[in-house]
Amino acid sequence: MANYFKKVFLFVLLILFGTSYLKAGPYVYLSEDSLVSFIKITNKNLQQKKLVNYIKLRFQNGPEASIPQGKAEVYRELDKFQVNDREALKYFIESTIQRRFSNLSGAENAMIKAINQASKDKADFLTYSFISHLAFIQTDKGNAIGAIYSYGLAQKEALKLNDPQLQVVLNINISDLYYKLNLYDQSLFYLDQALSVKEQNKIKDDRFYTVISYNKAENFFRMGLVDSLKKCHDQLLGPQNKSYKLFTYQGRTAYYLSLLKHRNAEAIQQIKALQASKQYVVNDVDNQNLADCFYRNSQPDSAKAIVDELLVKPYSANHPEIKYHLYELLGKIARDKGDYETAATNFDLALKQSEERINNTTQVGNISAQIKIDKIESSFTDTAERYRRERLILILIIVAVVFMLAGIVLLYRSIRQKRHYEKLLYDTKKQELAFINSHEVRKHLTNILGIVELMNESKDKKAEFMEVEKHLYSSASKLDDAIKNISEKLSD
Template sequence: MKTLRFTILILLTCSLKASSAQTSVKKDSLVDYVLLKDQQKREDKVIRYIKGFFQNAPLSQLVDKKKAITDTFVKYNLEQRESILYFMESIYQRRLEKLQESQNALVRAIDEAHKSSDHLLLFDYFTHLAFVQTDEGNAIGAVSSYGLAKNEVKNLNDPYLEAVLNVNISDIYYKSGLYSQSLSYLNQAQRLIDDNKINRLNILSLITYNKAENYFRTQNYDSLKVCHEKLFGPKNRTYKLHTYQKRTGYYLTLLKRDYKGAIKQINDLLRDSLYVKGDLEGQMLADAYFSNGQTDSARYMIEKQLNLPSQKNHPEIRYHLYEVLGKIAERNNDEKLAAENFKLALGELKQNIDNLLQVGDKSSQLKINEVQSLYYVNLLRYERERLWMIFAIALAVLAVIVVAIFYRSSRQKRHYEQLLFAAKKQELATINSHEVRKHLSNILGLLDLVKDIETKEELLKIRKHLLYSAEELDKNVKNVSEKLSEMD
C-alpha cells in the first residue's frame, strides 16, 4: 500500500513539473512571423516586430536582442535576411543617437532590397531614412526620401501605406512651420482611409493627433478641442493614445492662457509612467514658465533643452529657445545678454529660413511629380474610356446593321409572299376559268343532249363522256382546294 502511494505521489509530482514547464515556455512571435508563407505579410510583420522592440525596449536589452534575432533569421534562412539585418542595425544606431551610422546601415539595406526590387522593404527603408534625416535636421533630404517612398507605394498600390506616407510627409511640413501644407497632407491621408474604407484605428488616431498639433501651433482652439474630444472616442487604438489625450489636454490649457494649470499638468505627466515623454514637454514647460512670469525656471528648462543632442540639428526649435532667453534677459534689464541671445536666435532663424527655402524647392518638385503622375494616371484612364467608347459605338453600329438587315429581310419576305400570293391567285383564276368551267360546261352540254337521245348506244357514249368530264372536274376542284390551303 505504501509503495502504491509513493508511486502515485511521484506521478503527480512529475505531471505538475511537466505542466509548469509547459506553461513557462513562451511562444516566440518572431518565429511565427518568419515562417509565414506570404512574403509581403512576412516582411511587414518582421519589420514591425523589429521597430516595436528597438524603439521601446531598454537600451540594456538591445545587444542581446540583436544577436537573438540574427540567430533566428539564420536558423530559418529568412529571405532578404541581409537587408533586414542592416535595417535592424540602423534602428539600433538611431536609438544610440548615432545618426550617421544609422544612415550608413540604412543605405546598405536599401542596396540589398534594390537587388530583388522588393518594393515593400524599399518603402519601409526610404521612410525610415526620412526619419533619420529629420533627426539630423536634414529636411531637404527627408522630403527627397519621402518622394522615393512614394514611388514604391505606386508599385505596391496600397492605399493604407499611401495614407501612412502622407501622414509622415505632413510631419516634415509641421516641423518646418508650414502648417497649412501639413494639414493638406493629413486631409489627403484621411480621404484615402475613408474612400477605401480602411478600418485601421491606429492611423485614425495618428491623423487626429497630428491635426491637433497643427491646430495648437496655429492657436485654433475650437479645432484643437474637436480633435482632443475625438481622441477619447471608440475609434482609437495605439500604444500612444494615453499620451495623445494628455498632451492635447495641456495644449488646450495653454491656449486658454492658464499657464499655472498647464505647468501642473506637464509636471504631473513627467511623473506618469504610462506617458511617453519627449523633448516637447521641456519646450512647452519652458514657455509656460516664461508666460507665467517664472523666468528662472524658464531659463533652466531652456538651457536644459539647448544641451540636448537631439536639438542641435533643429534651428526652428533653437531659434525659439534663444528668442525666449533674449526676452528673459530683457525683463532682467541685462541688455548685453539679451543682445547675445537675440543674435544667436537670428543665426538659427537664418539657418531655418535657408532650410525652408530648400524644403520649398524639394516639395515643389514633389508636387510636380505628383501632378505628372496624376496626369499619366488620368491619361491612361482616358485611353481606357476612349477604347470602351469606341467598342460601345462599334457595338451600337453593329446592332443597327443587324436590325437593318432583319428589317430589309422582313420587307423582302413580305414582298415575295405578296408576289407569290398574286401568282397563285392568278393561277387559281386560270384554273377556274379554263379547267373548272371547261369541264362544267361539258357536263352541262352532255346533260342537255340526254333529253334528245333515242338509242341505248348513244346514251352509253354520252355517259362515258359525262363520267370523264366529272372526273376531270373533281380533279381540278381538288387542285384548287390544295392551292387555297397553301395560300393560307
C-alpha cells in the same frame, strides 16, 4: 532560450501604421509563430505589410539584448521559406537596427540598399514603405530637404498602389515633418488632405481621426490659437477616439491649454504629473515646454538645467529649429541675470541656428513646390488618360450603335423584300391556281356533266353508258389530277 524569448516577447503591432511618426494605433500581440504565419500569407501586399510591421516593432521596440538572436532567427525563417523579397527585408532589418543604436548614416545606407532591392524585385509596397522609412531617418538626421523629397517619391508609390489608407498615413507623416520645421500652415494643409482622403473613401478606422485631431492640436498650440486648440482637445475627449496614446494626447493638449492661458504654475504641475504616470508616453517636447514654463514662472535655474540636458541629446543637435529655441531661452535667462556676455553668446548661437533653419525652410519650400507641381502634373496626366479612355469607350459605343442601327435597317429591308417577294409569289400562285381552276377543273367537270346529261336523255342508258364509259373515266381521271395539282400547290 529561444522559446523563452518568444514567450516574453509579446509586443505590439500597429496594423495600419507602418511609420514611426504616426502617433496612433492599437496593440496587437504577436504569437510565437507570428513571423511564420505572416510569411505564409498568400496576398503579396498584405504579407509585405505584416512583415514590415513585425520587423520594425521587433527590432525598434524590442529588448536590445535580444536583437542579435532575433536577427539570426528572422534571417533563418526568411531563407527557410524562400521569401521572394528576403534580401530587401534583410537590408530593412539592418537599417532598423542601426537606427535603434543611433547610427543614422549606417541606417540610411542600409535603407537605400533596401529600396534599390525592392525596386528591382518590383515589390511595390516595400518600395513605398522603405522610402517612407528613409524619410524618417533623414528627419532624424536633420536632413529636412532629403526627407521632403523622399516623401514626394513615397507619394508616387502610394498612388501606384491605389491604397487610400497609405495616402492618409503618408499625408499625416508629411504634416509631421512640416510641423517640426515650424511650417504650420503646410502641416495643417496635409492634415486636411489626410482627413479628406479618409472621408472620401469612407475609411472607418477612428485611429486616423484621433491622430489627425492631435496633430492639429500641436500646430494650433505652436500658432497660439487657443480656441482651435480647445476644439481639438474636446474632440480627443470624445467617445470615437481609438489610440493606445489617447491618455498621452489628452494630457498633453490639456497642459497646452494651460500654457496658452499663461497658467504656468498649473502647467508645471500637469507636466510633472504626466511624466510620473506609467500611462503617459514621455517626449522631449514635454521637457522643452517644461523649461519654458519654469522660465515664465520665474524659475530660471530649473529652466536652464533642462535646456542644458536637451542640448546634449543627438536629436536636438540635428534640428536647428529646436536648438534655436533652446539657445534663445538660455540667452534670455543670462540676460535677466545681467550676464550680458553669456547672453550675447547664446543669442549669437540662436541666430546661427535661425539662419540654418531659414535656409532649410527655403529649400524645403522649393522642393515642396516642385512636389506639388509634380502632383498636379501627375493628376493632369491621370485625368488626360482617363479622358482618353472614356473617349475611346464612347467612340466604341457609337460605332457599336451605328453597326446595330445599320443591322436593324438591313434586317428591316430584308424583311420588306422578303414580304414583297412572298406577295409576288402568292399572286403568281393565285393566278396559277385560278388558271388551273378555270382551264382544267372546270373543263373536265363540264365534260363529265355533259356526258351525264347525254346519258339522262338517252332511251337506252345502258348502251349509251357503254359507249361513253371510256370518255367519262378519262375526264374523271383528268379532273382528279387537276384537283391533286391544286392541293399540292396549296400545300407549297
